[in-house]
Amino acid sequence: MSTLREFQTAMAGYLTATPGPNVPEALRKLLLPGESRADRRFTIYKNNVYARLVDALRDTFPAVERLVGEEFFRFAAVEYIAKTSPKIATLLTYGAEFPGFLAALPPTAGIPYLADVARLEFAYLEAYHARDASPLGRAAAIVGGDDVRLPLHPSARLMTSPFQVSRIWELNRNEASFDNVTLPQLREYLLVIRPAREVEVRRLHLGAYAMLLAFDGGASRAEARREAEWADPDFDFQTHFATLADTGTFVGTSGKDRPL
Amino acid sequence: MRSRSPSCDGIAPVPARAGIGVKPAHYRDLLRTKPALAFVEVHPENYMGAGGPPHAYLEVIAGTYPLSFHGVGMSLAGAEPLDRGHLSRWRSLIERYEPALVSEHIAWSRFDGISLHDLLPIPYTNESLKLVCEHIDEMQNTLGRTILVENPSTYISFRQSEIPEPEFMAQAAHRSGCGLLIDINNVYVSACNHGFDPCIWLTRIPGNLVHEIHLAGHSVIKEDEFEVRIDDHGSRVSPDVWNLYQETIARIGARPTLIEWDTDVPELAVLLEEANRANELATQAGDAYVDVA
Numbered sequence: 001m002s003t004l005r006e007f008q009t010a011m012a013g014y015l016t017a018t019p020g021p022n023v024p025e026a027l028r029k030l031l032l033p034g035e036s037r038a039d040r041r042f043t044i045y046k047n048n049v050y051a052r053l054v055d056a057l058r059d060t061f062p063a064v065e066r067l068v069g070e071e072f073f074r075f076a077a078v079e080y081i082a083k084t085s086p087k088i089a090t091l092l093t094y095g096a097e098f099p100g101f102l103a104a105l106p107p108t109a110g111i112p113y114l115a116d117v118a119r120l121e122f123a124y125l126e127a128y129h130a131r132d133a134s135p136l137g138r139a140a141a142i143v144g145g146d147d148v149r150l151p152l153h154p155s156a157r158l159m160t161s162p163f164q165v166s167r168i169w170e171l172n173r174n175e176a177s178f179d180n181v182t183l184p185q186l187r188e189y190l191l192v193i194r195p196a197r198e199v200e201v202r203r204l205h206l207g208a209y210a211m212l213l214a215f216d217g218g219a220s221r222a223e224a225r226r227e228a229e230w231a232d233p234d235f236d237f238q239t240h241f242a243t244l245a246d247t248g249t250f251v252g253t254s255g256k257d258r259p260l
Numbered sequence: 261m262r263s264r265s266p267s268c269d270g271i272a273p274v275p276a277r278a279g280i281g282v283k284p285a286h287y288r289d290l291l292r293t294k295p296a297l298a299f300v301e302v303h304p305e306n307y308m309g310a311g312g313p314p315h316a317y318l319e320v321i322a323g324t325y326p327l328s329f330h331g332v333g334m335s336l337a338g339a340e341p342l343d344r345g346h347l348s349r350w351r352s353l354i355e356r357y358e359p360a361l362v363s364e365h366i367a368w369s370r371f372d373g374i375s376l377h378d379l380l381p382i383p384y385t386n387e388s389l390k391l392v393c394e395h396i397d398e399m400q401n402t403l404g405r406t407i408l409v410e411n412p413s414t415y416i417s418f419r420q421s422e423i424p425e426p427e428f429m430a431q432a433a434h435r436s437g438c439g440l441l442i443d444i445n446n447v448y449v450s451a452c453n454h455g456f457d458p459c460i461w462l463t464r465i466p467g468n469l470v471h472e473i474h475l476a477g478h479s480v481i482k483e484d485e486f487e488v489r490i491d492d493h494g495s496r497v498s499p500d501v502w503n504l505y506q507e508t509i510a511r512i513g514a515r516p517t518l519i520e521w522d523t524d525v526p527e528l529a530v531l532l533e534e535a536n537r538a539n540e541l542a543t544q545a546g547d548a549y550v551d552v553a
Contacts, residue, residue: 003420004388005339011380012371030383032417035454037486041415044490048378085374089333089346090308129309132316154310197313 014042015049018082053081056091057098061121063172064102067114076105092129095122113163120169120201123157123192127199130155135195135248142245146222150215150250155194158212162187166201195248207235208244215250274299274326274360274472276514277542278535280528281330281521287317289528294324297535299360301328301518308349318357328361328472328518329353330441335370336395336409337382343370347402354403361472361516363408363441364399366392366429383418384428389435396436408439408471413446413478413491417454425450426464433469440465443474444508445501445520449489458504467512475505475538476520494523497534506541514542 010026023042031038054077058065065073080101086094099122102108103115131154141150164183171178189209191202204212210231214224225237244250279299282290290300300321307314321327333346354362367379382388392409400407411429423431433440442465444458451458477495481488497505497519509515519534 003385004337004382004391007383007418008339008368008371008380012374012376015376015378015380016374030418030420032419032421032454035417038416040483040486041488044415044488045378045380049376052377086377087373087375089335089343089370089375089377090305090349091377092306092309127312129312129314132311155312194312197316 011045015046016082016085019046019050019078050078050081053086053091053094054078056094057081060095060125061098061118062174063121063169064114064118066172066175067111067117067168068108072107076102076108079105093125095125098122113161113165113168116159116161116163116165117169117172119159119161120165120190120192121173123159123190124199124201127155127157127192127194130194133251136245136250136252138242138245140252141241141250144221146220146225148221149218150221152212152216153193153195153249153251155192155199156212156216156249157192158190158209158216159192160187160189160209164188166190166203169201191249193249200247202247205232205235205240207232207237208240211237211240212244212249274328274516276516278517278519278538279325279328280519280531280535282321283522283525284314284317285525286528286531287313287321291317291320291324293528295528295532297325298516299326299328299518301330301361301520303332304329304350304353305331305333307353322357322359326360327357328363328516329357329359330410330518331362331364332379333369333375333377334364334395334399335368335375336364336399337366337380337388337392338368338370338395339391340371342395342398347399350399351403354405361408362403362405363410363472365410365412366432367412379412381412381414381416381418383420384423384425385420386422389423389428389431392432393435396432396438400436400438406438408441409433410441410443410474411446411450413443413449413453415453415488424464426461430464430466430469439471440469441472441474442470442508443476443520444504445474445476445478445497446491448498448501448504449478449491452487452489459507462504462508463511470512470515473505473508473515473517474520475501475517475534476522492523493520496530497537502537502541505538506545509542509545514545517542 007030010024014024014027023039028038057077080098084097099115099118102118108114133154135153165188167183189204189206191204193200207228211224211228214227228235228237275298277298279297279301281301307318365379369376369378369380429440447458447461475497476493477497479490479492481490517538519531
């Protein structure tokens with residue numbers, strides 16, 4: 001084995017393991033004898049690796065951090081990082097599995113909506129970095145009649161939660177203080193989308209959500225309408241469709257983002 | 261006339277004055293005030309999303325200033341092959357923005373399909389020199405650009421190292437045809453952490469290989485007898501590093517010089533103060549390089 005590969009094998013193993021004071025002998029013996037405090041020196045690298053990834057998660061999940069507090073967030077982040085090493089050299093979308101990880105983390109059981117807040121924050125991040133595309137206006141969306149298949153804007157992300165997750169997110173996404181709020185336990189249907197510069201989180205009617213899910217799955221306008229009216233018999237398809245088209249929900253040509 | 265960095269195939273001329281590293285927090289201020297800067301530097305890894313505000317801002321910045329792409333994730337000193345996906349994302353960015361300067365590090369950050377997101381050190385051996393040169397070749401060929409490589413800041417040094425660091429850098433440049441980016445703060449941090457003389461280190465780098473200089477702040481950890489300097493890019497450039505900068509450009513001539521600030525990022529005005537200081541020193545140093553060339 002080459003000396004370089006030998007060192008990098010040992011170092012990568014040390015850096016990805018859960019934080020701890022133990023520096024393997026295989027690493028320590030590589031140092032110049034004059035270097036004092038070998039353990040302390042290696043710890044600097046490990047701290048750097050973990051600090052950078054914890055910061056990336058903090059940037060992406062500010063509302064989650066506020067809900068659980070800085071200390072618990074750091075604990076959860078470190079546990080997650082030890083299990084989920086980044087595979088690529090950009091951290092823009094690191095943390096895709098953090099919501100699921102939080103859902104399975106026993107101490108978060110007291111905050112049943114936490115994982116959904118995390119899902120919303122990650123959808124927001126994805127919409128922020130998604131491919132740019134010019135939305136179709138209402139007139140263009142209506143042309144083509146019932147057979148037209150309208151792809152959603154590449155930034156569009158649909159999600160639903162049994163909790164008022166968008167309201168919880170709005171209250172916690174920055175440091176502003178608020179009085180105690182009681183939220184009804186009502187299911188939310190959300191569209192996260194960035195038709196222009198700003199990411200928008202829109203609360204949808206069940207019928208509109210069903211319609212967009214159908215369009216996203218490749219349905220025609222007639223099929224999407226049937227799905228919407230099946231989900232919500234009182235649904236006013238024309239009005240909702242026009243509003244969604246006016247607000248940049250659809251594009252003319254198909255295209256989901258390429259994954260990084 | 262303002263001095264320019266040495267001409268070299270594939271390296272576009274950038275004024276030998278100060279530029280700054282730009283973060284999203286600076287976008288609005290920068291584009292509203294458009295301060296005089298020789299160039300603006302970004303980490304391409306932060307622009308590897310498909311679209312959105314980062315690209316919208318970078319388009320405008322690229323139309324206003326010469327751009328420098330300074331990579332942190334290529335892992336040129338990694339024992340495993342370069343990540344093809346990463347190279348291809350780099351290439352798309354180069355084609356879209358046509359940056360004037362392109363640089364990476366003599367460091368590794370990738371192993372066994374995992375990105376460690378830190379600039380990790382290597383023993384300086386003939387084996388690692390050969391590998392680094394092969395990876396520089398591959399990056400230059402894929403991008404169709406001459407790149408600059410930067411000296412790392414380090415906290416450990418290796419028993420097996422057989423080539424002094426400045427010689428390793430110069431050899432890498434000679435063999436691969438790349439240029440050098442000398443980070444004077446890194447030289448100083450490593451010198452303090454390992455007990456060598458940063459002035460001597462700097463005089464061992466041939467000036468004609470240097471196409472860019474980096475300046476940044478660092479912090480100091482003191483624990484009992486143990487003291488270590490951490491290259492955290494979180495404060496102003498230290499007085500010792502300013503002195504080394506002044507001595508270096510007095511010897512080799514002014515170069516495009518970056519004020520780098522990555523943690524606790526201050527408002528734009530603070531970066532511009534540091535840039536002005538670098539510009540004053542660059543003006544004093546004059547165009548020694550051009551005379552030599």
